[in-house]
Amino acid sequence: MIDLDRVENVLVRAPNWLGDVVMATPALRTLRSRCPNARIVVWVRAGLEPVLAGSLDIDEVRTLPKGDAPWRELSRSVRQVHKAGPYDLGLCLPDSFSSAILMRFAGGRPLVGYANAARKLLLDHPVPVEVSGAEGRRAPREDRIQGLLTSLGMPSHDFAPRLETTTVEEEKVEDLLGGKGHRETWIGLAPGAAYGPSKCWPADRYAALGDALANQGARIFILGAPGERDLCSAVSQQMTLPCMDLSGQLDLGAFKALIRRLDLMICNDSGARHLAVGLQVPALVFFGPTDVWRTRRNLENVSVLEKKEVSCRPCYKRNCPTDHRCLLDLTVAQALEEARARLATGWSDPKGLYEEAE
Incomplete structure (x- = not known):
């Protein structure tokens, strides 16, 4: 030992x-x-x-x-x-x-x-x-x-992820946003997934969802890595109401700092989902080819949208070889209903894990 x-x-x-x-x-x-x-x-x-x-x-x-x-x-x-x-x-x-x-x-x-x-x-x-x-x-x-x-004699029942931001990261976001205050509801849409396109809910549906939320007074941010600019642009260009496309403009540190300011993150089963949870931001997550079971902890503040009655899921394939029904069967109406419910609930901290941070 x-x-x-x-x-x-x-x-x-x-x-x-x-x-x-x-x-x-x-x-x-x-x-x-x-x-x-x-x-x-x-x-x-x-x-x-x-x-x-x-x-x-x-x-x-x-x-x-x-x-x-x-x-x-x-x-x-x-x-x-x-x-x-x-x-x-x-x-x-x-x-x-x-x-x-x-x-x-x-x-x-x-x-x-x-x-x-x-x-x-x-x-x-x-x-x-x-x-x-x-x-x-x-x-x-x-x-x-x-x-x-x-196994080394360090047992723990604390499984809650916790992330921090630095002063430099916060200042980058402040500079980008021009010191704009946070008065309305801020919602982030992250339509990409580094794993592959099989994890991605369609761009046109992200756009329709963004419009529906913007129509209710929310400020919409389109978020993504440099390699996801085209996908994010497809979302922003299909939206009819104003949004702020920040894809490729934020390094990962500033990305954290922006997520921390959000009232809701809407994304695929990707890194954005985990950043939101680690920063105590409620999330709505689309699950397609992956299994919620493997990451089933810390879902208290995550609304999961998935189609369970699909025989081929979870497949964990990066590209769907069939009809992608696991995600295509998830509608904008379903997502909007879940987003409204999550915004109404806000961040739940039943175990008092983050009282000190507040």
């Missing part, structure tokens, strides 16, 4: 997807609570480091080049992380074989992670993969990440 009282430096290999990084924040909070004096370094894929900006639960963020980066860049990142050591504990949150290899090269030892197939040979503390439910489905992502810490 690892002596946690003697741990001074921890290296955490963060997940590769934005939403999964958000869902790792409860575990980082648990780690900080149990090892309050340790230096906690998080190794995250380049571009995702703003997700953790402002967090008091970590001390340093190191970036890992994206998967298609040249080996030279990857090797340089490994050397830099290794040089920042030595480490007394390594937590490998992704389940891949390659992530465990990189952690060993970087000096994250003893290395803790889930024992998938031959990968367990790379781990000093392999943790058996657990399933949840009668069908043997995986436990929610937050539970899986927390499970690694529980």
Whole structure:
């Protein structure tokens, strides 16, 4: 068993997807609570480091080049992380074989992670993969990440993601909006999904929903990454009422700061959904090819729209090979009704998790 009282430096290999990084924040909070004096370094894929900006639960963020980066860049990142050591504990949150290899090269030892197939040979503390439910489905992502810490003697029942924003991030949004006050209802529409088009509710329906909400006095923001500009433009151009298309104009940090100002985020099952939850913003989320079960925690303030009676879902395919009925069967009227209900309810905090922040 690892002596946690003697741990001074921890290296955490963060997940590769934005939403999964958000869902790792409860575990980082648990780690900080149990090892309050340790230096906690998080190794995250380049571009995702703003997700953790402002967090008091970590001390340093190191970036890992994206998967298609040249080996030279990857090797340089490994050397830099290794040089920042030595480490007394390594937590490998992704389940891949390659992530465990990189952690060993970087000096994250003893290395803790889930024992998938031959990968367990790379781990000093392999943790058996657990399933949840009668069908043997995986436990929610937050539970899986927390499970690694529980195996080390750090149990926790706190699964609520929590994100912070920095002064710089807030100032970027203030400059962009020209200091405009927040008097009306602010709603964000994020029609994209990095995973692929199979997750996306149609652009024309986002536009129709945006018009219906704007007609009731809401201010509509169209939000998306630089690669989603065309999709966001399709939404804004089909709207007949004014909206503000900010696609590609915000870096991830400023994106967080804007979401924090919203009264409602409407999006697909994508990173925007998790950012909203982490920033305590109510959300309306369209689920198509994915399974709510895997991310079923922290849904108290999320209205889920899904078509359950579709035999081919969940398929987890990036492109729909058939008729995309899992999302096409979700109507604008249904979405408008759910949006009105969520706006009327606002943010619910039944467990008092965010009283301190307020």
